[in-house]
Amino acid sequence: MAVVKADLAACQGYANCVVGAEDVFDIDDDGIVVLLKTTIPDADRTRVEEAARSCPVSALVIEDD
Amino acid sequence: MARTVIVGASVGGVRTAQALRAAGYPGEIALIGDEDVPPYDKPPLSKALLAGTATLDSVGLLTAEAAAAAGIELVLGSPATRLDRKQHQVLLADGTAEPYDALVIATGARPRPSPWGTPRGVHVVRTLADARALAAALRAGGPLVVVGAGFIGAEVAATALGLGLDDVTVVDPMSVPLSRVLNPEVATIFGTLHAERGVSARFGVGVTDIREIPAGLEVGLDDGTVLPAATVVVGIGAVPNDDWLADSGIATEDGVLCDRFCRSVSDPHVWAVGDVSRWWHPGHGQTMRLEHWTNAVEQAVVVAHNITHPHELRSHAPVEYVWSDQYDWKIQLVGRTGGELAHVRVDGTNPHRSFAVLYSDESDRFVGALVVNWPKALITCRRVLTKTATEPAPVGQVHTLVENARPPARAAS
Numbered sequence: 001m002a003v004v005k006a007d008l009a010a011c012q013g014y015a016n017c018v019v020g021a022e023d024v025f026d027i028d029d030d031g032i033v034v035l036l037k038t039t040i041p042d043a044d045r046t047r048v049e050e051a052a053r054s055c056p057v058s059a060l061v062i063e064d065d
Numbered sequence: 066m067a068r069t070v071i072v073g074a075s076v077g078g079v080r081t082a083q084a085l086r087a088a089g090y091p092g093e094i095a096l097i098g099d100e101d102v103p104p105y106d107k108p109p110l111s112k113a114l115l116a117g118t119a120t121l122d123s124v125g126l127l128t129a130e131a132a133a134a135a136g137i138e139l140v141l142g143s144p145a146t147r148l149d150r151k152q153h154q155v156l157l158a159d160g161t162a163e164p165y166d167a168l169v170i171a172t173g174a175r176p177r178p179s180p181w182g183t184p185r186g187v188h189v190v191r192t193l194a195d196a197r198a199l200a201a202a203l204r205a206g207g208p209l210v211v212v213g214a215g216f217i218g219a220e221v222a223a224t225a226l227g228l229g230l231d232d233v234t235v236v237d238p239m240s241v242p243l244s245r246v247l248n249p250e251v252a253t254i255f256g257t258l259h260a261e262r263g264v265s266a267r268f269g270v271g272v273t274d275i276r277e278i279p280a281g282l283e284v285g286l287d288d289g290t291v292l293p294a295a296t297v298v299v300g301i302g303a304v305p306n307d308d309w310l311a312d313s314g315i316a317t318e319d320g321v322l323c324d325r326f327c328r329s330v331s332d333p334h335v336w337a338v339g340d341v342s343r344w345w346h347p348g349h350g351q352t353m354r355l356e357h358w359t360n361a362v363e364q365a366v367v368v369a370h371n372i373t374h375p376h377e378l379r380s381h382a383p384v385e386y387v388w389s390d391q392y393d394w395k396i397q398l399v400g401r402t403g404g405e406l407a408h409v410r411v412d413g414t415n416p417h418r419s420f421a422v423l424y425s426d427e428s429d430r431f432v433g434a435l436v437v438n439w440p441k442a443l444i445t446c447r448r449v450l451t452k453t454a455t456e457p458a459p460v461g462q463v464h465t466l467v468e469n470a471r472p473p474a475r476a477a478s
Contacts, residue, residue: 013440019447029472031440046087054362
């Protein structure tokens with residue numbers, strides 16, 4: 001298992017993460033990321049890391065649980 | 066051991082290296098950058114880095130430690146000058162030869178040079194050194210003249226105003242800003258934005274010359290006006306850095322010509338990512354070259370997959386996405402937009418600053434959108450375009466979805 005962390009102050013609402021993994025990320029009315037889940041099964045990790053790397057302001061990290 | 070050489074250490078190159086490791090690439094990876102600084106991200110150069118609210122550290126893409134941990138060899142400070150396909154090697158300016166099994170070209174683009182010369186005080190914005198030089202010049206005060214009302218020009222003007230300059234002029238020969246990506250009726254909104262914020266806009270007027278005078282610079286316009294300037298920024302587009310491939314036999318045509326897999330049409334061991342790549346977009350049925358951050362990142366993932374999975378090649382068929390931050394406005398473009406398409410405007414909660422413009426083709430199918438200060442509308446449009454890439458949705462249906470994405474009005478506080 002891995003955990004997703006979001007830096008809400010850094011988030012600028014570019015929404016690349018939502019396009020990359022919409023089961024994990026959403027955007028609220030103010031354009032700030034919402035984590036739909038915080039723990040990620042190992043099978044999904046590569047895909048969610050790819051979505052995190054698509055963040056233009058590096059607001060997302062995936063860490064070992 | 067297999068070895069992949071990536072030429073270009075901006076976002077396309079760095080993300081390709083990282084994606085290769087994520088895809089389980091077992092070989093060596095060398096990442097070549099012509100600048101003598103660790104890889105950094107470019108969008109902040111015309112915004113936060115210019116404003117002084119970001120530093121080189123905060124815009125870094127890959128530290129030496131992270132590169133070492135990922136098994137990525139950083140080769141910095143010397144540009145690639147030649148590709149020798151016979152010997153399977155890239156030659157660098159300092160005489161080094163970098164052998165490869167797979168080569169990824171990610172050399173990006175450079176600013177279209179000023180046709181009016183570059184006397185002292187004339188700047189472009191593409192590299193960290195450019196941004197630092199311009200930041201220092203802006204701190205010495207105005208007047209500032211920005212030539213070109215595209216994204217870079219508009220962002221520089223907005224940032225300069227934020228730094229306290231009170232004499233900022235944007236000049237563009239087109240009658241509206243952002244004319245390459247928006248129809249005039251919509252683009253004029255951004256001309257008004259500049260004017261409202263205090264930037265003097267001279268649209269529909271061309272520059273004839275830039276002269277050095279004892280007090281600084283003078284910018285001559287084709288209506289006879291002469292604008293005094295301490296600093297001039299020229300932001301009139303970019304050209305791909307593909308000239309170093311001239312004698313390599315790799316086909317180029319305003320970018321490295323690639324197939325749908327982002328593989329050179331001339332050599333199956335050579336790939337191209339980012340601003341320098343002109344690849345066949347299977348969804349659009351034509352070659353394209355995009356100068357968008359998100360495209361470089363998505364293309365890097367595709368190329369890394371294709372290098373590591375030669376028997377399961379993936380096409381690159383992205384939905385275009387680009388943003389520009391000007392003043393306190395977030396301007397985002399997704400899919401296809403512009404003059405030849407029908408468009409309909411949908412107002413957000415505060416129509417003066419939040420709205421979406423939906424673009425549709427001759428069959429009323431939704432193909433793209435401009436979204437301003439309205440995050441939920443942006444994500445709605447991106448979702449629809451991503452899911453309907455092969456079978457576009459009727460624009461009326463998307464109109465309803467966007468209407469439903471409007472947040473409730475808030476009580477004034």
